Amino acid sequence: MTAEDCMRRAIALSFETMNAAGGGPFGAVIAQDGKIIAEGSNLVTSTNDPTAHAEVVAIRRACASLGRFDLRGAEIFTSCEPCPMCLAAIYWARLDRIHFANDRADAAAIGFDDDFLYREIPLPLAARSIPTLRLLAAEARAAFTAWDAKPDKIRY
Amino acid sequence: MTAEDCMRRAIALSFETMNAAGGGPFGAVIAQDGKIIAEGSNLVTSTNDPTAHAEVVAIRRACASLGRFDLRGAEIFTSCEPCPMCLAAIYWARLDRIHFANDRADAAAIGFDDDFLYREIPLPLAARSIPTLRLLAAEARAAFTAWDAKPDKIRY
Numbered sequence: 001m002t003a004e005d006c007m008r009r010a011i012a013l014s015f016e017t018m019n020a021a022g023g024g025p026f027g028a029v030i031a032q033d034g035k036i037i038a039e040g041s042n043l044v045t046s047t048n049d050p051t052a053h054a055e056v057v058a059i060r061r062a063c064a065s066l067g068r069f070d071l072r073g074a075e076i077f078t079s080c081e082p083c084p085m086c087l088a089a090i091y092w093a094r095l096d097r098i099h100f101a102n103d104r105a106d107a108a109a110i111g112f113d114d115d116f117l118y119r120e121i122p123l124p125l126a127a128r129s130i131p132t133l134r135l136l137a138a139e140a141r142a143a144f145t146a147w148d149a150k151p152d153k154i155r156y
Numbered sequence: 157m158t159a160e161d162c163m164r165r166a167i168a169l170s171f172e173t174m175n176a177a178g179g180g181p182f183g184a185v186i187a188q189d190g191k192i193i194a195e196g197s198n199l200v201t202s203t204n205d206p207t208a209h210a211e212v213v214a215i216r217r218a219c220a221s222l223g224r225f226d227l228r229g230a231e232i233f234t235s236c237e238p239c240p241m242c243l244a245a246i247y248w249a250r251l252d253r254i255h256f257a258n259d260r261a262d263a264a265a266i267g268f269d270d271d272f273l274y275r276e277i278p279l280p281l282a283a284r285s286i287p288t289l290r291l292l293a294a295e296a297r298a299a300f301t302a303w304d305a306k307p308d309k310i311r312y
Contacts, residue, residue: 007292014299018306025299045310048225049216050248056207069204079296085244088273090286092206092241098288101296110304111311117244122278130246132254136163140235140257143170143181148266150174154201155267 006031006077007099009039013054014079017041024112028054028078030062030071030095037074038062054078055086059093069156070094080107083114084121092156162187162233163255165195169210170235173197180268184210184234186218186227186251193230194218210234211242215249225312226250236263239270240277248312 006029013027023042030038040058044050055078062071071093076082080102082090090098108115125132147153162185169183179198186194196214200206211234218227227249232238236258238246246254264271281288303309 003289003291008295011292011296011299014296015302018299018303018309021308021310023310024312025303044225044248044312048219048223050219050225050227050250050312051207051212051216051245060205060207063204063206067204069200069206071206079299081290083244083248084277085241085248087277088239088241088244089207091269091273091276092200092239094206095286098286100288100290101292102300103290103293106293106297106300110300113247117247118278120247121240121243122274130251130254132256133159134237134256134259135159136167136257137259137262139164140167140170141262143167143174143235144258144262144266146171147174147181152177153174154177154179156180156200156206 001031001034001036003077003099006036006075007079007101009036010054010077010079011101013039013041017043017054022046023052026054026078026080028058028076030058030074030076032074038065051085053083053086054080055082056089059089059095063093072096075099080104081114083107083112084117157187157190157192159233159255162192162231163235163257165192166210166233166235167257169195169197173199173210178202179208182210182234182236184214184232186214186230186232188230194221207241209239209242210236211238212245215245215251219249228252231255236260237270239263239268240273
């Protein structure tokens with residue numbers, strides 16, 4: 001399949017999930033070697049899962065299918081520019097490349113927070129709209145020290 | 157329960173998941189009206205899910221438990237400052253407040269990418285380390301137009 005074929009499938013999924021009341025108008029596929037290995041669509045409202053964006057759903061399914069927690073060697077095609085949650089998920093999944101169609105401004109124009117989140121996340125904690133407080137740092141540190149010293153840890 | 161009690165439970169979860177080989181040393185709880193309504197810990201490597209960070213796991217469980225896709229009125233206690241994926245998930249879940257213990261610099265010191273991702277996400281697309289390309293914008297736009305006109309859409 002070409003890149004355009006993969007993107008057309010992601011776009012088709014964006015229509016399907018909206019029409020089936022799955023969630024917002026977003027679809028994504030993950031492809032490797034010219035073949036789609038997983039598909040996802042927005043399922044936030046139908047599954048009561050605010051993290052069930054198309055890209056996250058596709059990443060979870062691709063990893064489950066491959067039995068791995070990384071997707072090196074694969075690419076994601078998403079009908080809309082990933083929001084910061086999905087973008088960071090793409091980094092954690094170690095995907096090679098991102099293809100998108102609609103962008104964050106298009107999403108903002110129909111009422112989604114993607115662009116707002118891109119502005120919010122780089123702010124210092126005190127400037128963000130969700131109050132954020134630090135406590136018990138000294139107690140939590142011990143877990144990190146233990147991880148650092150753990151001989152059989154699985155890195156990701 | 158006090159805020160310190162909630163955070164101590166999140167820290168305990170960070171040790172438990174590490175010692176049980178669930179994943180990295182991270183735990184989180186979601187509390188409402190002084191009561192924990194959901195717990196989560198990092199399950200990335202044990203479940204082959206790169207999105208299974210403690211905060212995401214806790215959010216998904218809290219929403220499943222409440223049968224809602226938002227967590228207005230609740231707060232999250234996480235043993236480490238949320239990475240951008242988890243921070244955006246917290247915004248999408250509409251949580252009222254964030255409490256954290258370790259921070260992104262502590263996480264970087266033991267080999268995690270949180271701080272790198274905070275620097276990467278605000279960059280222009282062309283400056284990021286994952287190549288990002290736009291295609292078929294005109295074809296994808298139709299789904300957004302349809303969503304905008306959809307009379308029975310469920311916003312989130």
